[in-house]
Amino acid sequence: MLQILLLLLLSSTADSRSQRVSGYKKANACVCQLNSTMWLFPAQKFKYVLEEVHTCEGSLNNLQEELTFSSQRLPLIQDQFSNFTARLEPYNYLHFRGLYTELSLRQLGQELSQLQVDIDVVHSQLNNSETQKLSKEADRLHKHVNKMQTIDTLNMKTVKEKLRYLKNNVETCKSIPKDFRGHDRHCLRGLITNISDPITAKVSPHGKSYISGSWGKQAQKESEGQKNSYWVQPLLSSHIWGNTVRLYQTYEDFMASTNHREFTFASSYSHPSTNEGPNAVLYGEALYYHCYRSADICRYDLETNEVKRVTLPGTGVGFNNKFPYCYYDCRLNSDVDVEADETGLWALYATIGNHGNLVISRLVWDSEVKSLNVTQTWETRLFKKAVSNAFMVCGVMYATRYVNEYREEVFYAFDTATGKEDNSLAIPLEKVAKAVASLSYNPTNKQIYMYNDGYLLAYQVYF
Numbered sequence: 349m350l351q352i353l354l355l356l357l358l359s360s361t362a363d364s365r366s367q368r369v370s371g372y373k374k375a376n377a378c379v380c381q382l383n384s385t386m387w388l389f390p391a392q393k394f395k396y397v398l399e400e401v402h403t404c405e406g407s408l409n410n411l412q413e414e415l416t417f418s419s420q421r422l423p424l425i426q427d428q429f430s431n432f433t434a435r436l437e438p439y440n441y442l443h444f445r446g447l448y449t450e451l452s453l454r455q456l457g458q459e460l461s462q463l464q465v466d467i468d469v470v471h472s473q474l475n476n477s478e479t480q481k482l483s484k485e486a487d488r489l490h491k492h493v494n495k496m497q498t499i500d501t502l503n504m505k506t507v508k509e510k511l512r513y514l515k516n517n518v519e520t521c522k523s524i525p526k527d528f529r530g531h532d533r534h535c536l537r538g539l540i541t542n543i544s545d546p547i548t549a550k551v552s553p554h555g556k557s558y559i560s561g562s563w564g565k566q567a568q569k570e571s572e573g574q575k576n577s578y579w580v581q582p583l584l585s586s587h588i589w590g591n592t593v594r595l596y597q598t599y600e601d602f603m604a605s606t607n608h609r610e611f612t613f614a615s616s617y618s619h620p621s622t623n624e625g626p627n628a629v630l631y632g633e634a635l636y637y638h639c640y641r642s643a644d645i646c647r648y649d650l651e652t653n654e655v656k657r658v659t660l661p662g663t664g665v666g667f668n669n670k671f672p673y674c675y676y677d678c679r680l681n682s683d684v685d686v687e688a689d690e691t692g693l694w695a696l697y698a699t700i701g702n703h704g705n706l707v708i709s710r711l712v713w714d715s716e717v718k719s720l721n722v723t724q725t726w727e728t729r730l731f732k733k734a735v736s737n738a739f740m741v742c743g744v745m746y747a748t749r750y751v752n753e754y755r756e757e758v759f760y761a762f763d764t765a766t767g768k769e770d771n772s773l774a775i776p777l778e779k780v781a782k783a784v785a786s787l788s789y790n791p792t793n794k795q796i797y798m799y800n801d802g803y804l805l806a807y808q809v810y811f
Contacts, residue, residue, distance in 0.1 A: 459511060460489060466518050486514055513767065515727065534794070535690060535742035537811040539761055539770065543796060545778050548806035553580060553594065553605040556802035560587035560626045560679065562786040563804050564797035565599075567688035568632035574650070578602035580804070581628045581635070585617040588681045589624055593635050595650070613648040613655060614640075621646055621655045624667070625681040626785040626799060629688045636693060636711070638684035641668050645686060645695055645711060647720050658720040660684070662707055664700025666732075671698035675736040676750035677783055686711075687740040690791040694740045695722070698732035706730045706738065708745055708764060728762050728769065735760075737787040739796060741809065746773075753782045779805065 371380030467483050489510055552558055561582035566574040577597055583590040591614035596602040613635065614622040620640055628637035639646040643665035644657040659665075665684075672682040685696040693711035698704050708726040713719075728745070735747045736756060747760040758775035762768075781801035788797050789809065798805040 460486065463511070463514060463518065482514065482518060489514065534811045539744065539773070540741060540746070540758075540775065540809050540811055542810040543758070543775055543777050544808040544810070546780070546805040547795075547808055548603075548804070549780060550603065550804045552582060552799075552802050552804055553608070554582045554584070558582040558584060558587070559783070559801045560785040561590065561799050562626050562628045562788065562797075563799055564630065564788050565790050565792060565795070566630045566632070567788075567790050567792060569690075569792050571632040574630065574633060577630065579630045579635075581623065581637070583623070583626060586680075589617040589622050589640065591615070591617060591619065591622050593628070593630070593648075595630075611635075611648070611650060611653075613646075613653070621648070621657075625672075625683060625685075626679065627682065627685045628786075629686050629693070629788055631688050631693055634713070636686045636688075638667070638686065643667055643684075645684070645720065647713065654718075656718065656720050658711070658722055660695055660697060660707075660709055661722055661725050662697075662699035662701055666698045666700070666704070671704055671732045673735055673737050673784075674733040678733070679737075679783065679785055682737075682785075685738060685786075687738075687788055688791065689740040689742060689789055691743045694745075696738050696740075696745065702727045704731055704733065706732050706735070706745070706747070706762075708740075708762065710764075726762070726764050726767070730760055730762070730769075730771075737784050739787045739789045741789045741791075748777060748784070748787065751776075754779055756784060777807070779803075 371378045373379075464483075464486050467486050552561065552563070554561075561580065563580040564578070566577040566579070568574075574595075576599065577595055578599060578601075579593055579595050580602075581590055581593045584592070591612055593611050593613070595609045595611065597607065601607040614620075616622070618640065620642070622640040623637040623646070624640045625638050628635055630636075633650050635648045635650065637646055637648070638644075639657055642657075643660050645660065647656045649655075667681075667683045669678075669681050670683055672678045672680065673685075683697060687694045687696060691710075693713070695709045695711055697707055697709075699707055706728045708728065709722045710724050712721050712723050714721060730747060734749070736750045738745055738747045740746075743764045745762045745764070746758050748756045749759050751757050756777040756779060758777060759771065759773050761770045761773055763770075777796075777798075779798065779800045780803050783801050785799040785801070786797075789795070790797065794809045796807045796809055798807070
């Protein structure tokens, strides 16, 4: 700083000049008179220069700080740029080479090829007009995709919808036996026409504070051991997880909350076999439910205490509150729902691959090899979060929506036997509290069971 100050000070006096004076001799000495005011110290200029130096020093410090900050940020910016460049490379490749359409169509072609194999298998077994029609439709669609690849025209939404329709028809053909409807005459009458007011209303034996869970009557018609059993499965941990089920041998015991037996199917609320969400159903000698934080369905055997499981099919099966029942308020972790009807067991859920819309999968327990299997799957166009709950009757999925604090409404039906849907229904369903945790139908007495914020309600179904 001193060097800068001297430099500025000297430069400020650069216009000074020497002084010429005359003198005279006096006592052997030369005497002259000088004007010393010319060489006085420039105090005013020094003060100005000093202020300039301080200003300059402050500017230099600020510049140094900005330089240091920029030096620190530069590597981060370079990393971000490299990251963006790497992420853009595949998109640029696809963009400049025009492969978006080709790639999408190739995936469609692969799905169609697999679908054609399934149709051929079904056709070889049944060989009827319906399978012949499906085979022709699949062949026509395959030719359409090939044509799209050739002329580079695309209507992906239409093609995907046709593919979904074909998939559902194939599932219907290969999975529903010819006498499927004949076992229960009421199923031949078509969709349900009405639901009664609650014929049973009771507070959960665990108390009203446990607002989430499921309950009902044992649902397998051929079961002898648990033929008249009633059960309650509350979610005791955070209204999300449960590891016990309470069983009553008779309706009278259930209503009186006496003579029950408690079964524990998981050692803790975070065990892989713990139940997640209000979704269980007692079918025969086993409890079926959604397994803890997974895309699996669990089967707990009441006699052997064994738990078997199967993974649900689909791309990105929703669980851990990804696709819960919602409409008005979302019911925590109600992503996967297990239901029973005249035809057996079902799983209702949503997938990313089906854009969050409801998917229906049929479950079958193989008693010989002791394994739980998924035999077929249907995809609907009903967004799961636009539904408050759902249940199965005669192979038809019914969905409900919130109307007000004391009423729900059945508004949608999807028939797995035909692949057709109906969204014009308006069947009222009364309740005593605001939110519905679970709904399940029982084919043994044609009743619907609702877990309604700690209240247990039952209704009669009419066809």
